[in-house]
Amino acid sequence: MQRVQRRTLAVLSAAQIVGGVGVAVGLALSSVVVDELSRSTVISGFAGTATVLGAALLALPAAKASGRGGRRAGLSLAYTAALTGCVISVLAISLRNWPLLLAGLVLVGGGSAGSLAARYSATDLSPKDRSARHLSLVVWASTIGSVAGPNLAEPADRIGRSLGMAEKAGPFAFAALAFALAVVIVLVLLRPDPLILARAGTRTEDPGRNRTIRTAWHTLRTTPTARHALVMIAVSHTAMVSVMSMTPVKLHHDGSNLDVIGLVISLHIAGMYVLSPLVGWLADKAGKVPVLVLGSALLLSAAALAGTAGHRVWQVTAALVLLGLGWSCGLVAGSALVTESVPIERRPAVQGLSDLLMNVCGATGTIVAGAIVGLLGYGMLGLMVGIMVALSGLWLTAVWRRTS
Template sequence: MSIGIAVAALLAEDVSGSEKLAGLAQTMQVLGAAVASFLLAHVMGRRGRRVGLTLGYLLGAAGAVLCVVAGVVRSFPLLLVGTTLLGSATAANNQARYAATDLARPAQRARALSLVVWATTIGAVAGPNLTGWAGRAGRALGVPTLTGPFVFGAAGLLAAALVVSVFLRPDPLLVAREAAVARGGAVRHGTSWARVREVVRTRPGVAAGAAALALAHAVMISVMVMTPLHMHHGGAALEVIGVVISVHVLGMYAFAPVVGWATDRFGRPAVLGAGAVVLLVSLALAGTSPAGASYRIAAGLFLLGLGWSLCTIAGSTLLSESAPLDARTDVQGAADLVMGLTAAAAGAVAGVVVGTLGYPALTVFAAVLVTGIATAAEFARRTAGRPAADDEPLAL
């Protein structure tokens, strides 16, 4: 995914001939991921994690292939279709973190989820560094240089689909349901939006977790996408901007296992609250940094990633264990759908805020959103409780 993201805007500009249209490729990928999150979750609710995850990676691979074809025939509409489908792979990655919790012991759920999040570090760091090699490989295959990374991405997504299809056996969600039935519980299939709304209304942990996920993602995306522009306007070299973004990605993923341990040890609400505090500190550092390169903005972006990690792991765990088995996948998919749409809207608003009021004003706007995360954490703390017995998975 990261190797494709690195060149999506460049390919869009090359194919469309317009710099103004270049951002549409990434926008469609974000929207595609948001919609696919709910659709794939619905498939998982009926057929299990293995089928849903495999489908997501296959759709992503098909999208990567369409991006290559669009570059060859120079079709901008086809490129947008390709990037939209590519978003399905992001949705599958997001749902994979939930699959880790299906059979985890209650006291180890966050750690199980955090290991999947941590694994993202490998691809997120390695992917962009393979861009140059992938471009040369594309030329060797007879396709445009900018489509080479998508050839590599398609191969990686097909490999992911193969791994999940072959090795995710037995299916963790189906085993958890069988365990619930064996204990005398009833598991319904084919949930609906009405059922999702009912769960959100009656399960405080679901509402708090979903709100924290959406707000934390909006804060991270809005500030992260505008920071390179803020640094560039101050004369920072592209290499320095790249280092700052790499430090940010490090904060997002590298410490996930530690965050997972803390979430299990100190509780979901406590880690959500800590995430809100870290995000506020990060915004204070970034918002008061001068335009260009500085240690302050690097520290701010690192803490922005770390705060996102705290909120995402704690919020995802809280959401998963608070939702009943019969609606769990649809609730998770709906939460990721809202998270994606909120992030897309925040990214669009961020450009307007920076263009009219400046980068510091954006960090103030983001700080207002952080107060919502703090509120969700306090709400979760006051309504904290263990899941009902018939919702507990079998601990293996």
């Protein structure tokens, strides 16, 4: 079983790297292309919203497919949706049709849905004392695609134009190839299927009964630990995307150039992913709940630093690094706790609902954050996020002490 799990982790990591390249390449220019086609800065903002919405909408279908046919079915569905979205995007750019491009970007969100589902796939065959570490290794693999992807957008555009494609269609065509390769990796190499193999030794009920959102809600109502973990995942993600999404705007208004903004966001992404294996090891050794509390403390510190940064770029940078680390603690420890708290037959449904709520909260967070910064300023955003994180951290600590 250990050999099968090592192979599973390697295959999932490979799919994560390739799929991550597809997500990063496809999204590197999405808002720019929508802005050019629509000639509206306001509409360009819907590019990011479309992909987050797509990730949320595809989370449950991918989970349902996993519940019915195993992880290969769920992951291939997500990546195939992203592939289809990239093809639609290439067509939309050629036709200079921005509504069609937004529709394509919704499907491109399947790449993010697949990336999130892959982390859960890593835990199906994990021993309980190593679930967070195994999950974190697949999360860490996202670093490679996230860093490499944007740097491939320019050469992909040049190659696309040399082949007769419309300007900026090349990156989406390249992303389509990346998602196609991710589908092949999953379908051909993810054998035996980890979820099906895990069920073979523990199945106690018909998986066909556990494909619906109703089952997921029922499981969460009767499993407080999973419910608490899901809340902390949602809070961590909302806090992260709320501050992160408005930081480039804040830096731009302060006079920072694109190189500085890019460096700050790159360091933020490094905070999110680079140390995730260490976070996973700590969650397995010290416990998932303590790491969730640690994540809340890091997010609170990040919000405080960001909210009081003023025009100090170094302080904003430090805040974004801590923001990434806090998010990593929340995602890795929370996801592992969700997984180990529910029966194997119900995991896909609960995990799908977790990703759905996480992305819905993230999308809502970006909208609310924009309104707060527009009306009250970046400092007030830091205060509001800090209050949210502090209250959730205190609530989790109280629950943990009571149940202990």
